Amino acid sequence: MANAQISYDIAHLIGATVLMAGFQLLYQRRLFAVLNTFAFQALALAAAAAWQAHIQHAPHLYVTAAIALVFKAMIVPIALHWLVEQLGIHRNVETAMSIGWTMMAGVALVALSILLVLPVTANATALTRESLALAMSVVLLGLLMMITRRNAVTQVVGFMALENGLILAAVSAKGMPLVVEISVAFSVLVAMTLFGIFFFRIRERFDTLDLADLETHRGDRQ
Amino acid sequence: MIGNFTLLPGFENPLLWILGVPLGSAGFLAVLKDWRVAAWVNVLASVVTFGSSLLLITVRPEPTRLLFIDDFNVYLVVLTAFVGMTTAVFSAAYIARESEAQRLSDLHLRFYHSMYQAFLFTMLLALTANNTGVMWVAVEAATLTTVLMVSLYRTREAIEAAWKYFILCSVGIGLALFGTTLVYLAAQPVMGDGADAMAWTLMIKRAHDFQPDLLNLAFVFVLVGYGTKVGLAPLHAWLPDAHAEGPTPISAVLSGLLLNVALYALLRFKMVIAANGNTLTPGPLLVVMGLSSLFLSAFMLYRRGDIKRLFAYSSIEHMGVITFAFGMGGALANFAGLMHMTMHSLTKSAIFFAVGIISQNLGTKRIAAIRGLTQSHPVLGWGFVLAVLAIAGLPPMGVFMSEFLVLSSTFARQPLLAIPLAIGLLLAFAALVARLQSMAFGEPPPHSHAHGRAGPLSTALALTPLWVHMLLVLVAGLYLPKELVAWFQHVAGFLG
Numbered sequence: 001m002a003n004a005q006i007s008y009d010i011a012h013l014i015g016a017t018v019l020m021a022g023f024q025l026l027y028q029r030r031l032f033a034v035l036n037t038f039a040f041q042a043l044a045l046a047a048a049a050a051w052q053a054h055i056q057h058a059p060h061l062y063v064t065a066a067i068a069l070v071f072k073a074m075i076v077p078i079a080l081h082w083l084v085e086q087l088g089i090h091r092n093v094e095t096a097m098s099i100g101w102t103m104m105a106g107v108a109l110v111a112l113s114i115l116l117v118l119p120v121t122a123n124a125t126a127l128t129r130e131s132l133a134l135a136m137s138v139v140l141l142g143l144l145m146m147i148t149r150r151n152a153v154t155q156v157v158g159f160m161a162l163e164n165g166l167i168l169a170a171v172s173a174k175g176m177p178l179v180v181e182i183s184v185a186f187s188v189l190v191a192m193t194l195f196g197i198f199f200f201r202i203r204e205r206f207d208t209l210d211l212a213d214l215e216t217h218r219g220d221r222q
Numbered sequence: 223m224i225g226n227f228t229l230l231p232g233f234e235n236p237l238l239w240i241l242g243v244p245l246g247s248a249g250f251l252a253v254l255k256d257w258r259v260a261a262w263v264n265v266l267a268s269v270v271t272f273g274s275s276l277l278l279i280t281v282r283p284e285p286t287r288l289l290f291i292d293d294f295n296v297y298l299v300v301l302t303a304f305v306g307m308t309t310a311v312f313s314a315a316y317i318a319r320e321s322e323a324q325r326l327s328d329l330h331l332r333f334y335h336s337m338y339q340a341f342l343f344t345m346l347l348a349l350t351a352n353n354t355g356v357m358w359v360a361v362e363a364a365t366l367t368t369v370l371m372v373s374l375y376r377t378r379e380a381i382e383a384a385w386k387y388f389i390l391c392s393v394g395i396g397l398a399l400f401g402t403t404l405v406y407l408a409a410q411p412v413m414g415d416g417a418d419a420m421a422w423t424l425m426i427k428r429a430h431d432f433q434p435d436l437l438n439l440a441f442v443f444v445l446v447g448y449g450t451k452v453g454l455a456p457l458h459a460w461l462p463d464a465h466a467e468g469p470t471p472i473s474a475v476l477s478g479l480l481l482n483v484a485l486y487a488l489l490r491f492k493m494v495i496a497a498n499g500n501t502l503t504p505g506p507l508l509v510v511m512g513l514s515s516l517f518l519s520a521f522m523l524y525r526r527g528d529i530k531r532l533f534a535y536s537s538i539e540h541m542g543v544i545t546f547a548f549g550m551g552g553a554l555a556n557f558a559g560l561m562h563m564t565m566h567s568l569t570k571s572a573i574f575f576a577v578g579i580i581s582q583n584l585g586t587k588r589i590a591a592i593r594g595l596t597q598s599h600p601v602l603g604w605g606f607v608l609a610v611l612a613i614a615g616l617p618p619m620g621v622f623m624s625e626f627l628v629l630s631s632t633f634a635r636q637p638l639l640a641i642p643l644a645i646g647l648l649l650a651f652a653a654l655v656a657r658l659q660s661m662a663f664g665e666p667p668p669h670s671h672a673h674g675r676a677g678p679l680s681t682a683l684a685l686t687p688l689w690v691h692m693l694l695v696l697v698a699g700l701y702l703p704k705e706l707v708a709w710f711q712h713v714a715g716f717l718g
Contacts, residue, residue: 116439117439119435120433120435120436120438120439121407121435121436122435123411123433124407124411128407132404132407135400136400139396139397139400143393146389146393152385155389159389159392159393159396162393162396163396165400166396166399166400166403169400169403170399170403173403173406173407173410174410174415175410175414175415175416175419176355176403176406176410176420177353177355177416177417177420
């Protein structure tokens with residue numbers, strides 16, 4: 001059983017690393033640091049997927065790991081980096097809530113997900129329970145990041161952090177069919193192209209990516 | 223593990239045509255340069271899709287791992303294909319004028335037609351998927367295609383609307399995926415690993431063995447996730463913007479079809495929960511969200527300045543009523559909910575057809591600038607009056623009948639809940655009628671800034687779908703064929 005214990009410990013360690021990166025994303029003040037942290041999170045996710053592939057004997061999860069590694073940890077951060085430079089976006093992150101409070105909210109969300117997930121998964125294996133709790137925390141932290149950041153780039157990163165949590169949940173669910181993982185990755189790809197187009201259009205028209213500027217132009221003023 | 227299933231349907235299977243035609247035409251339209259031809263290819267493809275969907279009523283293909291048809295989704299498939307077809311006809315007329323007014327370039331139009339078919343494909347796939355994962359992918363893809371179409375005009379408002387739509391619905395869809403994963407986890411110990419534990423047809427049979435706690439948690443995520451897409455308050459913020467800023471044919475299919483598809487997803491999960499028996503009852507959650515959507519939108523209807531936003535809020539209202547009906551549950555309320563889904567689809571898309579022509583004729587979407595429609599454009603004006611009165615819930619139209627059924631079934635079982643429902647419906651009714659009066663009657667405005675000219679042929683083309691829909695709604699209000707009633711009742715029975 002020592003072997004199973006080690007499998008479990010390593011899965012736990014990697015999952016916790018993804019979560020920790022989720023916290024790191026919350027307190028970055030520079031845009032490039034946000035992108036680097038996101039790349040780190042995606043890297044940890046790739047490791048988590050690969051480890052699950054190994055212990056579940058599910059080779060298709062290696063594909064998920066590869067997608068996370070190549071697409072999310074490399075292509076996306078580089079592309080966003082390039083976009084930020086091309087468009088001359090402000091390099092500082094503007095927050096809607098102070099970082100101290102954001103971190104406190106983050107801790108509360110993690111506590112919430114543990115309290116929610118552990119009781120309802122009493123029959124599942126310890127591995128599934130812990131991974132699910134971690135994944136849900138990552139999802140909620142991503143959501144928090146989207147709420148507390150005003151800049152469009154950081155919102156996108158928040159959304160992708162949320163997706164990282166979703167994939168962490170999907171790879172930890174034993175035997176979940178491949179179709180989901182690939183399609184998730186594919187959706188992100190499409191989403192990314194979309195975002196790219198959006199950025200250009202937004203740039204053309206608004207000179208800033210701060211969403212607060214967009215909100216002054218509602219179509220329903222009488 | 224595959225058992226009797228074959229993985230893909232054969233050529234004689236209508237499902238293949240229903241999904242293949244829109245997908246193939248999406249690809250073909252992407253490379254077709256002439257938008258005039260493209261508009262007709264679009265119509266033709268939609269007609270073929272609708273024709274094959276009619277075959278499903280008699281030919282019921284065996285469920286596969288990927289796709290299935292049962293009594294519930296077959297009617298939504300037919301409805302989707304039908305509204306998709308009439309909207310394509312309307313769109314042909316609409317697009318011609320937009321292009322003439324140079325509001326859309328040729329490249330944009332090519333893109334538009336391709337996305338239109340892609341959108342139909344994703345909706346039909348979501349409706350027929352026999353796998354929770356595939357359904358999720360289809361709904362996500364539907365979001366992506368519509369985001370692109372909402373931003374088609376490239377105005378400041380359109381971009382804001384598309385951005386908001388994209389962010390809110392992506393998060394919603396993300397949460398729905400988490401819920402889907404949780405349902406799989408609940409099913410997996412019973413059904414074993416793999417696709418079996420995601421197939422609707424197999425899950426529903428053994429749902430009573432699933433772990434109830436996990437299903438509860440899953441349902442909360444699914445409700446918030448797909449609920450965002452249905453536009454239930456307080457998750458509705460994207461809906462009015464997205465409806466208002468995109469091209470009008472897209473508003474028609476968004477309101478008439480996409481909201482139904484999202485609700486269908488929610489109801490499928492509800493069926494699994496209901497089949498389990500040991501979970502929380504999803505009913506009260508749906509009732510609360512339905513009522514809050516109804517009230518919020520009923521009040522919002524009063525202060526709208528933009529005609530498309532007005533009817534977008536009206537869609538939230540009706541989605542609230544439908545969700546409320548399914549939340550009440552039981553054969554009669556479910557029957558009313560199904561019926562209302564159909565009536566709302568037909569009527570609301572008809573309204574958006576009318577609104578599209580109105581805004582092109584007058585060159586404005588501002589309600590204050592629209593006056594005397596029945597005088598200046600009688601056929602359009604009276605069609606519009608009829609459609610708005612129908613959606614407001616006036617007899618003898620079909621919407622009245624379904625709303626009356628919702629109300630009376632609620633009154634029979636929970637009289638206290640019937641009171642807020644009735645108040646909400648009346649509030650919305652008064653708001654719509656007040657708006658309608660100023661738009662339909664009085665002196666027409668002296669000047670108009672029409673977008674492009676409309677020949678008699680193109681006007682007839684644009685008006686036909688409107689009147690066809692209204693005719694159907696009227697007939698449904700006066701007389702429903704026995705077979706249809708029996709069918710609705712049968713479906714209402716197994717919705718739980």
